[in-house]
Amino acid sequence: MSLTRPDLASLPAYIPxxxxxxxxxxxSNEVPYGPLPGVVEAIAEAAAGSHRYPDMGVVALREALAEAYRVDPARVVTGCGSVALAESLARTTCLGPQDEIVYAWRSFEAYPIITATAGAASVRVPNRPDHGHDLPAMAAAVSDRTRLVLVCNPNNPTGTALRRPELDAFLDAVPETVLVVIDEAYREFVTDPAVPDALQTYADRPNVVVLRTLSKAWGLAGLRVGFLVAQPAVAEAVRKVVTPFSTSAVAQSAALAALRQGDEMARRAALVVAERDRVAEALRHLLPGVPPTQANFVWLPLGAQAAPFAAVCEQNRVIVRAFAGDGVRVTIGTPEENDLFLAASAFGRDALGRDAAGLDHVPVNNTFGVG
Ligand SMILES: Cc1ncc(COP(=O)(O)O)c(C=O)c1O
Incomplete structure (x- = not known):
């Protein structure tokens, strides 16, 4: 007789x-430029008071977020990273195995774990051949057992983004009794004007929740601050489920300081975007089928070659994220880091054999000047 739930034995662990x-x-899709100005000082100041509990209502931060994103603070909930809020949403909507959570696959690897630990059932809808969500199939997968739908835009790990007409049609097709979470962890890197900002476009719909994080473009991954915007009744329900005091005092102060640096955040995000476009273009000369990306990472659909390719990158001192049998996700770093990766990926391609991988025949040394 096990002391813990038997279903957890077969649940894959989150792999950082x-x-x-x-x-x-x-x-890990972090931004490489360090904390925003003022953040370290705000942390030091908050640390001096850390023998006290934080403000459980997270009032100042929720008000700052509400002002920055022009929503009512009553609609904002913060959490220990947006992954914790996704978890809370699953627990807010699902009671047990009769309840289903629909999401695309492949998508954020926490979704299946969150679903299983909430005791709910996963309904995975395969991505389209271009690696984007198949929204009509996702809408068709919604049943009277569905409690939650997770839409990741742009999608982690494929970088693909959904545009307004397809999202409009999808949201119109999903019954208002089903909560739809639009996870916009990478929103700040979106440059395609056809990709809607869900906070502006959809947050007033009664069954839509928009999930954001300060871990990526805002540079606070180590502090753990995410937030959601929902209708007040949904927000209130989520607040009951969130672990008390889980947005720490230090995290609240750091987030407030970061939010004062919106221009600098945008400047850094633009640097990442410029590098993303350069790296993606270079990779298209090296490897087959690299999809367009709107995030701060690039997806390499290498199939069986994914793990060996990542191993070659590691031999060349670059750690990328392999999803064995599927693909490799590479975060955009500084220009120097990206050059190291491009050099490593040229080695990777040669080590794997161009013909075996179905790769084209661009001469590697002439492309990047690496031998
Ligand atoms: C799509 C997506 N959502 C949510 C998260 C969670 O971010 P955090 O918990 O750091 O806010 C991530 C992190 O990688 C992500 O890729």
């Missing part, structure tokens, strides 16, 4: 991007 001393880490 690895940190290897001496190697460049392009595996």
């Amino acid at each position: 991007g690895r940190t290897v001393p001496g190697a460049v880490k392009l595996a």
Whole structure:
């Protein structure tokens, strides 16, 4: 007789991007430029009062978020990263295995874990051949057992983005009794004007929740701050489920300081975007089928070659994220880090054999000047 739930034995653990001393880490979709100005000072100041509990209502931060995103603070809930809020949403909507959560696959690897730990059933809808969500199929997968739908835009790990007409049609097709979460962890890197900002476009719909994080473009991954915007009744229900005090005092202060640096955040995001477009274009000369990306990472659909390719990158001191048998996700770093990765991926392509991988025949040394 096990002391813990038997279903957890078969549940895959969340695999974080690895940190290897001496190697460049392009595996966790972080921004490489350090905390925004003022954040470290705000942390030090808050740390001095850390013998006290934080403000459980997160009032100042929720008000700052509400002002920045022009929503009512009553609609904002913060959490220990947006992943914790996704977890809370699953627990807010689902009671047990009769309840289903619909999401695309492949998508954020936490979704199946969140679904299973909430005791709910996963309904995975395969992505289209272009690696984007198949929204008509997702709408068709919604049944009277569906409690939650998770839409990841742009999608982690494929970088693909959904545009307004397809999202409009999808949201019109899903019954208003089903909560739809639009997870916009990478919103700040979106440059395609046809990709809607869900906070502006959809947050007033009664059954839509928009999920955002300060971990990516805002540079606070280590502090753990995410937030959601929902209708007040949904927000209130989620607040009951969120672990008390889970947005720490230090995290609240750091987030407030970061939000004062919106221009600098946008400047850094633009640097990442410029590098993303450069890296994606270079990769298209090296590897087959690299999809367009609107996030701060690039997806390499290498199939069976994914793990060996990542191993070659690691031998060349670059840590990328392999999803074995499927693809490799590479975070955009500084220009120097990205050059290291491009050099490593040229080695990777040669090591795997161009013909075996179905790769084209661009001469590697002439492309990047690496031998
Ligand atoms: C799509 C997506 N949602 C949510 C998260 C969670 O981010 P955090 O918990 O750091 O806010 C991530 C992190 O990788 C992500 O890729």
